[in-house]
Amino acid sequence: MKGQPVQYRYVTHLKWIGEKKGIISSEGKPDINVACPPEFGGHEKIWSPEDLFVSSVEVCTMTTFLWFVQKERIRLKSYTSTAEGVAELVGKNFQFSTIHIWLKIEISSEQDRKRVASIIERIPRFCLISASITTEVEIHSEIVLT
Amino acid sequence: MKGQPVQYRYVTHLKWIGEKKGIISSEGKPDINVACPPEFGGHEKIWSPEDLFVSSVEVCTMTTFLWFVQKERIRLKSYTSTAEGVAELVGKNFQFSTIHIWLKIEISSEQDRKRVASIIERIPRFCLISASITTEVEIHSEIVLT
Numbered sequence: 677m678k679g680q681p682v683q684y685r686y687v688t689h690l691k692w693i694g695e696k697k698g699i700i701s702s703e704g705k706p707d708i709n710v711a712c713p714p715e716f717g718g719h720e721k722i723w724s725p726e727d728l729f730v731s732s733v734e735v736c737t738m739t740t741f742l743w744f745v746q747k748e749r750i751r752l753k754s755y756t757s758t759a760e761g762v763a764e765l766v767g768k769n770f771q772f773s774t775i776h777i778w779l780k781i782e783i784s785s786e787q788d789r790k791r792v793a794s795i796i797e798r799i800p801r802f803c804l805i806s807a808s809i810t811t812e813v814e815i816h817s818e819i820v821l822t
Numbered sequence: 823m824k825g826q827p828v829q830y831r832y833v834t835h836l837k838w839i840g841e842k843k844g845i846i847s848s849e850g851k852p853d854i855n856v857a858c859p860p861e862f863g864g865h866e867k868i869w870s871p872e873d874l875f876v877s878s879v880e881v882c883t884m885t886t887f888l889w890f891v892q893k894e895r896i897r898l899k900s901y902t903s904t905a906e907g908v909a910e911l912v913g914k915n916f917q918f919s920t921i922h923i924w925l926k927i928e929i930s931s932e933q934d935r936k937r938v939a940s941i942i943e944r945i946p947r948f949c950l951i952s953a954s955i956t957t958e959v960e961i962h963s964e965i966v967l968t
Contacts, residue, residue: 684859686872690881690884696885707871712889728877728883729874729951731871735836738844751926
């Protein structure tokens, strides 16, 4: 409807299953086991809220990138990334100060290199998650011609 | 070491697998399939960055709650929650404006009700993720004696 604010809603559910563990669910999607991480008295080898937060930024960076790649008809050969979130004490409490994301992108045409680099610069402004956090997001990229 | 800032680091990896889909991984943890959600030209029934963001806040709310429950030796019978993140257009871009979290907590002693309510009030200040985002987190709770 004209004039109505555009809004999207994302719903998830959580159930505590004992100790510092739980299961998250979202309609139609596979359940994910989650837990408090070891450094805060929790468990190893289970996705923590900190991991989910860092990966939400990492995945949004990719989906934003892919949106522009499709729009500009760039032929992408591969895209991988590693993200590292740094949580630091600010006063008495922890906060995520920085998330570094290292991208490795393979393209097949030298002509696409500048366009890909230009897209990467635009990501932080357009990524919905980056726009909702105080954490600084630093993107480091390597664009390889293969 | 004395005087050294306390810092924790969280590392995740992402691999694009075609279309608007990818797989996230973190050492020793099960892989998770992820995708751009349908409303932004992606896929249904796969965890999106938006889902991961909302659930990171939802899970951190639980782990923060459990930390205080353990410290104050409260006997918790059950804990479940539903979270809803609202993404809205701010200027030309989307941002998460609010995340509502509805908690349902079962306890077995009426004496614990006030202590549990007091813990819930403290969560937003102590949750690492809530402290790292501009999104308003609104916690609604129902404490039931069973």
